[in-house]
Amino acid sequence: MGTRGSALALAQTGTVADALRAAGAEVEIVVVKTPGDLSDAPIAQIGIGVFTSALRDALARGEIDVAVHSYKDLPTAQDPRLVLAAVPQREDPRDALVARDGLTLGELLPGSKVGTGSPRRAAQLEALGLGLDIVPLRGNVDSRIGRVRSGELDAVVLARAGISRLGRADEITETLEPIQMLPAPAQGALAVECRVGDVDTEHLIQSTLDDSASRAAVTAERAMLAALEAGCSAPVGALADVVEDLDDEGKVVYRLSLRGVAATPENDLLRASATGDLTEAEGLGRALAAELLDLGAAVLSGPEA
Numbered sequence: 001m002g003t004r005g006s007a008l009a010l011a012q013t014g015t016v017a018d019a020l021r022a023a024g025a026e027v028e029i030v031v032v033k034t035p036g037d038l039s040d041a042p043i044a045q046i047g048i049g050v051f052t053s054a055l056r057d058a059l060a061r062g063e064i065d066v067a068v069h070s071y072k073d074l075p076t077a078q079d080p081r082l083v084l085a086a087v088p089q090r091e092d093p094r095d096a097l098v099a100r101d102g103l104t105l106g107e108l109l110p111g112s113k114v115g116t117g118s119p120r121r122a123a124q125l126e127a128l129g130l131g132l133d134i135v136p137l138r139g140n141v142d143s144r145i146g147r148v149r150s151g152e153l154d155a156v157v158l159a160r161a162g163i164s165r166l167g168r169a170d171e172i173t174e175t176l177e178p179i180q181m182l183p184a185p186a187q188g189a190l191a192v193e194c195r196v197g198d199v200d201t202e203h204l205i206q207s208t209l210d211d212s213a214s215r216a217a218v219t220a221e222r223a224m225l226a227a228l229e230a231g232c233s234a235p236v237g238a239l240a241d242v243v244e245d246l247d248d249e250g251k252v253v254y255r256l257s258l259r260g261v262a263a264t265p266e267n268d269l270l271r272a273s274a275t276g277d278l279t280e281a282e283g284l285g286r287a288l289a290a291e292l293l294d295l296g297a298a299v300l301s302g303p304e305a
């Protein structure tokens with residue numbers, strides 16, 4: 001099983017390996033170095049595939065049989081050599097604030113320095129009109145939180161899932177509600193890939209790990225992202241939830257509710273939402289993207305396009 005070498009990647013891979021071992025599989029973990037781990041340049045410069053393509057190549061070549069990725073780091077195009085064998089039960093998808101002195105977003109004074117390298121987080125923070133000073137930031141979870149500890153920044157915004165997988169959820173000072181801050185499509189979810197044709201591995205992983213509600217939700221979010229042709233550096237957020245609804249006869253049915261945010265060419269944020277059938281997650285994502293485009297969302301191109 002291949003993984004990046006970061007503490008977060010190792011923690012995520014360890015969880016997946018443990019679940020497979022509990023199902024009777026023998027698992028060996030192999031660390032694969034990726035260009036994304038070796039560079040400090042902004043993601044917008046080095047491209048969206050930097051964290052995942054080395055792992056995918058090693059899998060396609062047969063050096064490893066399974067790759068575990070943070071789903072949101074994967075490019076939207078499916079690699080034809082590989083199959084997405086499982087989307088395990090997703091963690092809390094929301095973003096989180098780690099601020100000095102236990103502060104929340106609303107308690108930060110105008111001019112406070114808030115670190116994030118994500119155009120999506122920066123655009124949504126700006127839209128709150130709090131007068132925050134958004135400071136570009138990259139690096140692993142530990143070093144980002146370290147910039148607050150050192151007093152250099154008043155706060156940083158990170159994925160809650162990453163912080164909690166590292167056992168540091170107690171350092172979060174506020175979990176940001178999606179109505180203010182929509183997460184990246186597929187944030188908090190893992191993608192477990194294997195080789196096309198390796199049906200035994202695919203079946204083991206799918207039957208042991210796949211969670212259909214998580215898969216439906218991220219499928220809708222990623223379909224929206226793909227239809228906006230946005231790369232990871234574009235300010236696009238999306239979050240789908242499985243919700244209870246009533247049909248015409250008053251019977252409880254489960255539906256997929258999707259919310260999305262995208263920017264106009266002038267960098268104003270547009271928000272929209274839609275509900276659809278659980279079995280039509282992809283169509284729901286595409287429909288919401290079409291609505292955002294109708295409202296004036298920019299057709300964005302990522303660093304790879």
Ligand SMILES: NCc1[nH]cc(CCC(=O)O)c1CC(=O)O
Binds near residue numbers: 158160161162188
């Ligand atoms: N972009 C890096 C990255 N990829 C996945 C996570 C966190 C875990 C997840 O969202 O699944 C992070 C860190 C962050 O955004 O704070």
